[in-house]
Amino acid sequence: MADIIDKLITYFQFPFVRYAMITGVLIALCSSLLGVTLVLKRFSFIGDGLSHVAFGAIAIATAMNLTNNLFLVLPVTIICAVFLLSSSQNSKIKGDAALAMLSVGTLAIGYLILNMFSRSANLAADVCATLFGSTSILTLSMTDVWFSIILSALVVIVFLFFYHKIFAITFDEDFMVATGVKAKTYNLVLATTIAIVIVVAMNLVGALLISALVIFPALSAMRVFKSFRSVTICSVIISVVCAALGILISILAGSPVGATIVAVDITGFLLFSLIGKLINKG
Amino acid sequence: MKSNAELLISCQNLVLGYDGKVILSNLSFTVSQGDYLCIVGKNGSGKSTLMKTLLGLKTPMSGQIEWGSGIKANEIGYLPQQTEIQKDFPATVREVVRSGLINRSGLRPFYTISEKAIAEKNMRKLGIGNLAGRCYRELSGGQQQRTLLARALCSARKILLLDEPVAGLDPEAAAELYSIIKNLNDEGITIIMITHDIDNTMGFATKTLRINEE
Numbered sequence: 001m002a003d004i005i006d007k008l009i010t011y012f013q014f015p016f017v018r019y020a021m022i023t024g025v026l027i028a029l030c031s032s033l034l035g036v037t038l039v040l041k042r043f044s045f046i047g048d049g050l051s052h053v054a055f056g057a058i059a060i061a062t063a064m065n066l067t068n069n070l071f072l073v074l075p076v077t078i079i080c081a082v083f084l085l086s087s088s089q090n091s092k093i094k095g096d097a098a099l100a101m102l103s104v105g106t107l108a109i110g111y112l113i114l115n116m117f118s119r120s121a122n123l124a125a126d127v128c129a130t131l132f133g134s135t136s137i138l139t140l141s142m143t144d145v146w147f148s149i150i151l152s153a154l155v156v157i158v159f160l161f162f163y164h165k166i167f168a169i170t171f172d173e174d175f176m177v178a179t180g181v182k183a184k185t186y187n188l189v190l191a192t193t194i195a196i197v198i199v200v201a202m203n204l205v206g207a208l209l210i211s212a213l214v215i216f217p218a219l220s221a222m223r224v225f226k227s228f229r230s231v232t233i234c235s236v237i238i239s240v241v242c243a244a245l246g247i248l249i250s251i252l253a254g255s256p257v258g259a260t261i262v263a264v265d266i267t268g269f270l271l272f273s274l275i276g277k278l279i280n281k282g
Numbered sequence: 283m284k285s286n287a288e289l290l291i292s293c294q295n296l297v298l299g300y301d302g303k304v305i306l307s308n309l310s311f312t313v314s315q316g317d318y319l320c321i322v323g324k325n326g327s328g329k330s331t332l333m334k335t336l337l338g339l340k341t342p343m344s345g346q347i348e349w350g351s352g353i354k355a356n357e358i359g360y361l362p363q364q365t366e367i368q369k370d371f372p373a374t375v376r377e378v379v380r381s382g383l384i385n386r387s388g389l390r391p392f393y394t395i396s397e398k399a400i401a402e403k404n405m406r407k408l409g410i411g412n413l414a415g416r417c418y419r420e421l422s423g424g425q426q427q428r429t430l431l432a433r434a435l436c437s438a439r440k441i442l443l444l445d446e447p448v449a450g451l452d453p454e455a456a457a458e459l460y461s462i463i464k465n466l467n468d469e470g471i472t473i474i475m476i477t478h479d480i481d482n483t484m485g486f487a488t489k490t491l492r493i494n495e496e
Contacts, residue, residue, distance in 0.1 A: 042367065161391045164380075164387075171378065174362055176384065178443075179360060226417035228373045
């Protein structure tokens with residue numbers, strides 16, 4: 001045990017390890033806040049879909065040689081999020097199909113563009129890093145950390161400010177529109193926030209594993225808790241604990257960060273399913 | 283019949299449908315303050331579409347809906363049919379009922395004490411005060427409908443639109459719900475209700491709108 005603590009203390013003397021820890025926990029917090037709503041709205045795959053959109057946008061930014069790709073990636077992802085969340089009802093292509101189309105389409109186009117225009121010698125590694133976020137969290141700069149702190153603070157503030165509205169449009173959007181609530185505006189706020197979280201989260205776990213960060217804590221919390229508020233609070237706690245544990249384990253075991261966090265999230269889900277079963281029996 | 287009652291809704295030559303297909307045409311009717319209007323008709327005849335159009339959730343293919351000058355969107359209550367999403371939704375009865383208050387609060391991020399009192403009053407009125415902390419998805423069908431009706435009452439100050447409120451309820455729960463709705467009407471709230479259950483509602487309704495397929 002003392003060995004492990006010694007090892008961790010040594011590692012935490014490196015700034016990049018501290019940066020990874022801060023950013024990881026913050027992203028876990030933001031994604032789980034929104035996860036409850038997304039899972040309940042039947043948008044579990046939006047994390048996957050939007051991260052592929054962001055991947056496609058990054059590919060285009062790379063091909064265009066943009067120095068800061070965020071100015072392209074963020075607006076494109078926000079537009080797609082708005083499109084997905086608003087077209088879910090009463091449209092000819094249903095939410096899940098639209099999501100699947102967008103997800104697969106942008107992934108393919110993104111890879112195509114990278115292949116055609118990228119001058120990088122090791123394309124496969126680049127793609128792998130973007131999709132799995134294998135190393136990028138360990139190469140964060142101080143600016144990246146501040147950037148994620150500010151964005152997370154923004155997400156938390158927006159969520160708290162619109163908490164009751166978010167609950168209401170998740171539970172029953174038609175009722176809100178019918179009774180004179182500006183549900184469209186709140187959907188827009190929600191979509192924008194989700195897009196921001198996903199673009200930021202790509203730094204941590206990469207495009208492919210974002211869905212896990214969004215859905216696992218929410219699903220775990222729903223096994224045990226029965227009110228919207230307790231589910232939200234619990235899923236945030238689960239997510240933060242799992243992310244912190246995942247990062248610590250990956251440091252000690254030398255395993256890939258994103259995948260380790262997801263493995264811890266899966267363990268958490270199994271644990272909460274068991275607790276939920278025991279509670280319902282007793 | 284109240285002759286001088288204020289006109290709340292007046293529909294003229296409404297044509298409803300989707301994807302270019304007409305399902306209802308040349309529909310004209312009016313609703314006045316204090317009315318109890320029952321909309322009856324076969325499945326698929328466009329009853330729910332009509333209600334959603336009245337509420338502004340769908341746009342009519344042609345024709346006009348005019349809401350009286352005395353009523354604003356945030357004075358309407360609506361009891362929709364249950365959605366798939368709500369069946370496994372983790373929320374307490376109190377959380378659901380309070381969400382009916384949002385159309386009063388504008389941008390304010392919290393509920394005021396007097397708003398919370400309205401929610402509590404409506405829960406007691408519908409006999410679900412003791413269920414306030416219970417989980418919505420674990421309630422019986424009748425209790426769920428009462429929860430949604432209490433939510434509708436939080437947003438309704440003048441008119442209540444109900445889409446098959448007794449669907450899936452046993453006769454006893456249905457009768458209770460009907461008497462609650464009747465009481466609300468007696469208190470001055472205008473009721474528009476879609477129903478299959480003509481036998482049990484004719485005694486309450488002051489007006490009936492029959493919708494037939496083309």
